Amino acid sequence: MQRSEHRILTTHTGSLPRPPELTRLYARRARGEAVDAAAVAAAGQAALHRIVPSQLEAGLDVINNGEQQRDSFALYLRHRLTGFGGESQRTTFADIEAYPEFQAGFAQQSAEKEFVSNTAFLPAAVAPVTYADPGVIEAECEDFAAALAPAAGRYAEAFLTAPSPGIVAAIVQNRHYDTEDAYFAALGAALAVEYRAIVAHGFLLQLDCPDLALERHCSYRDRPLADFLDFVERVVATINTAIAGLPRDRVRLHVCWGNYEAPHDHDVPLEEILPILLRAEVGGLVLPFANPRHAHEVGCLARMPLAADQLLVAGVIDTLTNFVEHPEVVAERIIRAAEVLGDPRRVLAGTDCGFDTSAGRGRVAPDVVWAKLRSLAEGARLASARLFPG
Template sequence: MQRSEHRILTTHTGSLPRPPALTRLYARRVRGEPVEEAAIAAAGREALHAIVPRQIECGLDVINNGEQQREAFALYLRHRLSGIGGRGERRGWADVDAYPEFKAAFQQQSAAREAVSNTEHLPAAIGPVAYLDRGAVEAECADFRAALAGFEGRYAEAFLTAPSPGIVATTVQNRHYDTEQAYLDALGEALRVEYEAIVGAGFLLQLDCPDLALERHSAYRDRPLADFLGFCERVVATINRALAKVPRERVRLHVCWGNYEGPHDADVPLADILPVLLTAKVGGLVLPFANPRHAHEYRCFERMPLAADQVLVAGVIDTLTNFVEHPEVVADRIERVARVVGDPRRVLAGTDCGFDTAAGRGRVAADVVWAKLRALSEGARIASRRLFGGG
C-alpha cells in the first residue's frame, strides 16, 4: 500500500455512479423479473471501461472498478455463495425510527427510485455457505486488469472491495447455523477465497465493514454497548483468520455508520469502537471525517494512534450531499488529520463512503460526484504544498 511520500495521495471508498440502464437491469433482477444475464454482463463491462478513465481524469491516485459489475457492495454475494436464498429480514435504524416525520419522507423518497435496496428483497442463509466458483472473482479481476490497460503510469495503485463477514451476517439473516459464531466462521472461510484472489491478482483489498459501526443502531440497538463490542471483536477475529495468507500491507479496512442521509444521532462514537478496529491485521483504516456527525473524530488518534506501519485514509468529501466542497475546505480537513497522525506520509485523502453503494441509491447526482472528486484532488494539491513544501 503506497504512502503519500511526496504529496497527499487521493482515493475514494469504492462505489461510483452506475449508468441508469445498468441500474435498471440490476433492480429488475433483484425484484425477480426476467433479465438476460448476458445483457447485465455486457453493460457491466461497458460501465467498467468508462469508469476507469473518469477517475484518472479527476486526478485520483488509487482507483478501482467503481463496483460497476456488482448490484450492491455486499449483496452481490448472493450470486457467488451457496446456501443463500429465500427471503430474509433486517432491523431498521434507530435514528430513523426516532423521527417519524423524517422516516415517512425517507421511505417515500426511497420508494420512488428505480434502485437496488440494501434493506428490501433480502435473501437469507438457508443452507451451508461456501464460495461457489473462484472463477467469478477471478473474472472480475481480469476485467478490471483489462480496463486498466493503457493507463499505466497515470495512477498509483488499484484496489477492489469485498465485504466483511459481519455485514453479510447481519444483512443476510441466518436461518441455518446453530450459532452466530458458526455462521461467521462459514462466511469467513467463504470470503477468504475472494480476499486472497483480489490480492493475488495484484490489487489492494479494501474490506467494507460498516457492521463495525452501523450495527450498533441496527441489530444491537436495544442491547448494551458491551454486547455490540463483543460482536465487533468476533467479526475482527474472523477477518483476521480469513486474512491469514494476505500481507497486512495489502489491505485497508473501511468502517462507517451507514451511507444514508439521516439524523445519525444514535451512532456509536468512534472512540468506543476504535480499540477493536486497531486489532485488525490490516495496513490502514478508511474512515469518514467529512459528514457533520463524525467530522471531529479524527482527534481520537491523539489518544489511540495507528500502528507505526499503518496509514489512514481520511474521508474529506461527504458522499450524501450535492454541495461541492471548496478545495480549501478539503485541504484544511487533510491538514487537521495529518497533524493528529503526526506524519503526512501516512495520510491519504478520500471520501466518506461510496457514492452508489447499492445501484441507484446514490444521493449525489453523477455530474456532481465528478466535481466533488476534482475538488478532492485540488484540495490534496493545496494541502501537499503546505505539508511537504514546494510550489
C-alpha cells in the same frame, strides 16, 4: 499500500454512479424479474471501461472498478455464494425511526427511485455457505486488469472491495448454523476466496465493514453496548482469520455508520470501537471525517494512534450531499488529519463512503460526484504544498 511520500495521494471508497440502464437491469433482477444475463454482463463491462478513465480525469491516484459489475457492495454475493434462500428481515435504523416525519419523507424519496434495495428482497442463509465458483472473482479481477491496461503509469495503485463477514451476516440472516460464530466462520472462509484472489492479482484489498459501526443502531439498537462490542470483536477475529498470511500493507479496512442521509444521532462514538478496530491485521483504516456527525472524531487517533506501519485514508468528501466541498475546506481537513497522525506521509485523502453502494441508492447526482472528486484532488494539491514545502 503506497504512502503519500511527496504529496497527498487521493482515493475513494469504492462504489461510483452506475449508468441508468445498468441500474435498471440490476433493480429488475433484484426484484426477481427475468433479466438477460448477457445484457447485464455487457452493460457492466461497458460501465467498467468508462469508469477507469473517469477516475483519472478527476485526478484520483488510487482507483478501482467503481463496483460497476456488482449491484451492491455486499448483496452481489447472493450470486456467488451457496446456501442463500428464503427471506431475511432487516431491522430499522434507530435514528430513522426516532423521527417519524423524517422517516415518512425518507420512505417517499426511496419509493420514487429505481434502485437495488438494501432492506427488501433479502435472502437468508438456509444451507451451508460456500463460494460457488472461484472463477467469478478471477474473471472480475481480469476484467479490471484489462480496463487498467490503457492507463498504465497514470495511477499509483488499484484496489478492489469485498465485504466483511459481519455485514453479510447482518443482512443475510442465519437460518442454518447452530451459532452465530459458526456462521461467521463459514462466511469468513467463503469470503477469503475473494480476499485472496484480489491480492493475488496485485490489487489492494479494501474490506468494507460498515457493520463494525452501523450495527450498533441497527441489529444491536435495543441491546447493551457491551453486546455490540462483543460482536465487533468476533467479526474482527473472523476477518483476521480470513486474511491470515496476506501482507498487511495490501489490505485496508473501511468502517462507517451507514451510507444514508439521516440524523445519525444514535451512532456509536468512534472512541468506543476504535480499540477493537486497531486489532485488525490491516495496513490502514478508511474512516469518514467529512460528515457533520463524525468530523471531530479524527482527534481520537491522537489518543489511540494507529500502528507505526499503518496509514489513514481520511474521508474529506461527504458522499451524501450535493454540496461540492471547496478545495480549501478539503485541504484543511487533510491537514488536520496529518497533524493528528504526526506524519503527512501516512495520510491519503478519500471519501466518507461510496457514492452508489447499492445501485440507484446514491444521493449525489453523477455530475456532482465528479465535481466533488475534482475538488478532492485540488484540495490534496493545496494540502501537499503546505505539508511538503520545498
